[in-house]
Amino acid sequence: MLLKAQVYFILTLPFWLFFHNGGYSISENLIIIEHKVFINHPGEKGLVxxxxxxxxxxENLPIQYYMDVESVICLEAVxxxxPVRLFWNNIGAYKKYELKARETLEKxxxxxxxxxxxxxxQTILSNSNSPYSEVRLNDVLTVVNASNSDNVDAVSGAxxxxxxxxxxxxxxxxTCFxxxxxxNNKDIINQIKKISTLSASNAQILxxxxxxxxxxxFMGLEALIDRGLYDRLFLDIIHNRVKNENKLIRPTVDYFETAPSxxxxxxxxxxxxxxxxxxxTAAIKSLQNLESPISRDYLDCFSESKLQIESFQVLSYYLELMLEKNPDSLKITNYILPLLDENIVIARRVYWFLEHQQLNETQQKIVNYFAKNHKEQL
Incomplete structure (x- = not known):
């Protein structure tokens, strides 16, 4: 949990030894802000x-973050x-580590x-899918390297x-653990994302x-939600992206669901x-899960759009929505009836929907005629 921050300008620079050239370097005249945080680490008891x-x-935009940590969780003072300084970019991706001059790591x-x-x-720390993600501290007490069974890692254990x-x-x-x-600490990554999001201007969110x-x-959506921003400028960009990228659908719909009605x-x-x-499908499911009432006029207007009848999934969810939220709609029924002439899979689903609707005499005759001609397929 974030507690407090203190702002100051860098006046002089410590002499640090670089072991990797990626990311940004600390230089004069950049603003640094200290954030006191409490972090879970699987090798430590309680929050650190x-x-x-x-x-x-x-431009007052975060460009990187760093934290000084201890190189190893020391057991039995052996x-x-x-100190090791770790660096991340402004979305929490690890970049590099540094040691002070003349300091060395030990085996x-x-x-x-x-x-x-x-x-x-550096390669190990950069691998977010490292086997160390599944390793517990007790597992490291005795480690035998696969390439050299005589080489014992860390300290003794069972x-x-x-x-x-x-x-x-x-x-x-x-040390690697x-x-x-x-x-790759999730607490640190989440804190970085949160801080960068809070620091971003509306132009930067765009x-x-x-x-x-x-x-x-995703950070941009969170910022929009936090600030209650639903301007057309943002929405146009969001719609242009979400219509082509399926990975964006769920968080985008979550954003829509926080907007005014x-x-x-x-x-x-x-x-x-x-x-x-x-x-x-996501749009239909969102409407289905909506607890507040939806006007009949709004649901009827969906018949004015081109329904992808070649997708049985979309059609099925669409009919479920209409049955639950907009039953016995004359407009929807008239829109759906011609689909009885589609392939039998779609036509049969439409027939089952129409069976639960109040139909006029003409509509009922069309449904009865379909049922008579396809009785062995229903």
Missing amino acids: PAILVEVKNE CKVI YEADLFEPQDYLKL TALVLDDKDTVPGAAL TLWHWA EFLEEENLTYY EVYFKCIKELFIYGEVAQK
Whole structure:
């Protein structure tokens, strides 16, 4: 949980040794903000207090974050602990680590990291799908590297964990475990996203919504919800993206559902009219789950749009919605009746719907005629 922040300008720079060139570098005249946070780490008991540092550029936009952590969770005072500075970008993706000049990381029994070990550690920390994501601290107490069964990692213990050589620094499993769970920590990532979202201007939110990286899009939606923004400028960008990208449907519909009623109904109708099968289905499901009443005129107007009758899924959900929210609508019935001439799968679904509607004499004759001609298929 975020507690407080303190703003100050960087005047002088500490001398840090770079082991990776990715991301941004701290330079003079950038604004930094300290955020006191409490973080869960699987190797620690309870929440760990820490300082997450936000780095802003001259446009007041976060460009990176960093945090100083301990290199290893020390057990039984047998390991050397040094500070390691971890860096993330403004959406919480890990970028690099740094050590102070003349500081070195150690392996088991005081063996020092070699140059290639530092490079491998960077690769390990950058892998969000690392095997360390499923590893518990107890599993690391005794680790046998898969490529060298005689090489014992970390400190003694009862549990043996086998890792591929590419997934660990031999002799430093505890350091890899500790730093990986800091670099890829969900609490830290969520805090970074939250802070970056709060810092963004409305103009920057527009840029978020157009970013290829979907994380920015999701952050943009959260910012719009927090600020109660449903202007056409934002909605046009959102509609243009969601109609073509299925991964955006659920969070976008969630955003629509927080809008004032007039905006919500308009957005859902547009999603249905201009979207593909997944978008139409999501629009219908949102209306089905709506607890407040929906006007008959609004539901009738769906018959004015081109229903994708080639999609049995869309048609079926559409008829369920009309049966539940708009029964016995003359307009819907007249729209649906011609679909009895479609293929038997669609026509049969339409027939079952019409069986539950109040029909006039002419409509009933059409339904009876269909039933007579297809009685063996119903």
